[in-house]
Amino acid sequence: AQSVTQPDIHITVSEGASLELRCNYSYGATPYLFWYVQSPGQGLQLLLKYFSGDTLVQGIKGFEAEFKRSQSSFNLRKPSVHWSDAAEYFCAVGVTNAGKSTFGDGTTLTVKP
Amino acid sequence: KAGVTQTPRYLIKTRGQQVTLSCSPISGHRSVSWYQQTPGQGLQFLFEYFSETQRNKGNFPGRFSGRQFSNSRSEMNVSTLELGDSALYLCASSRSGDGANVLTFGAGSRLTVL
Numbered sequence: 001a002q003s004v005t006q007p008d009i010h011i012t013v014s015e016g017a018s019l020e021l022r023c024n025y026s027y028g029a030t031p032y033l034f035w036y037v038q039s040p041g042q043g044l045q046l047l048l049k050y051f052s053g054d055t056l057v058q059g060i061k062g063f064e065a066e067f068k069r070s071q072s073s074f075n076l077r078k079p080s081v082h083w084s085d086a087a088e089y090f091c092a093v094g095v096t097n098a099g100k101s102t103f104g105d106g107t108t109l110t111v112k113p
Numbered sequence: 114k115a116g117v118t119q120t121p122r123y124l125i126k127t128r129g130q131q132v133t134l135s136c137s138p139i140s141g142h143r144s145v146s147w148y149q150q151t152p153g154q155g156l157q158f159l160f161e162y163f164s165e166t167q168r169n170k171g172n173f174p175g176r177f178s179g180r181q182f183s184n185s186r187s188e189m190n191v192s193t194l195e196l197g198d199s200a201l202y203l204c205a206s207s208r209s210g211d212g213a214n215v216l217t218f219g220a221g222s223r224l225t226v227l
Contacts, residue, residue, distance in 0.1 A: 043218030
């Protein structure tokens with residue numbers, strides 16, 4: 001079965017600083033990978049996805065993620081964080097014909113002024 | 114287009130009661146998945162419905178059940194509520210439920226069990 005690990009429970013960065021959120025997955029084949037963001041009291045919103053092809057994918061709100069097969073990683077990055085980026089971020093893996101996605105435990109991002 | 118709509122948004126129940134939550138997917142989406150989100154356990158998959166059939170089920174007791182109607186709307190029911198059932202219940206829809214599909218989430222139904 002597939003699994004997702006987000007090693008960092010909580011990250012604090014200063015506004016304007018760069019950000020990297022880590023995600024490692026476990027799956028035998030190439031998975032479908034997603035990053036979602038959740039603001040307090042809200043559902044999850046898709047930031048970006050990776051299915052195949054270029055291993056660097058661009059998403060909304062200036063986020064990007066890089067798929068590294070050798071490291072089973074799909075880390076999320078942003079060059080300059082804004083206060084509005086404070087939220088919880090979830091990495092997820094989807095498997096074709098499985099009918100569901102498996103989520104990591106999430107990383108809470110705090111942005112210092 | 115309209116997003117995924119979940120009702121009610123907030124509800125309070127007491128132990129032993131039962132609750133029904135509703136989810137209206139995006140038009141054209143035939144798959145509806147349900148997740149339970151708690152601070153301690155994170156996002157846990159409950160079940161997934163496609164064309165009125167439950168295709169996948171997570172590791173939850175039989176007190177948790179669901180169904181899907183012909184218009185793809187879905188309901189989930191929790192019977193004999195326990196304190197530990199307090200959670201945010203999220204519904205997500207997708208076109209076919211294939212793992213490659215992006216999930217579109219509703220805002221959730223926050224259940225508090227007293």
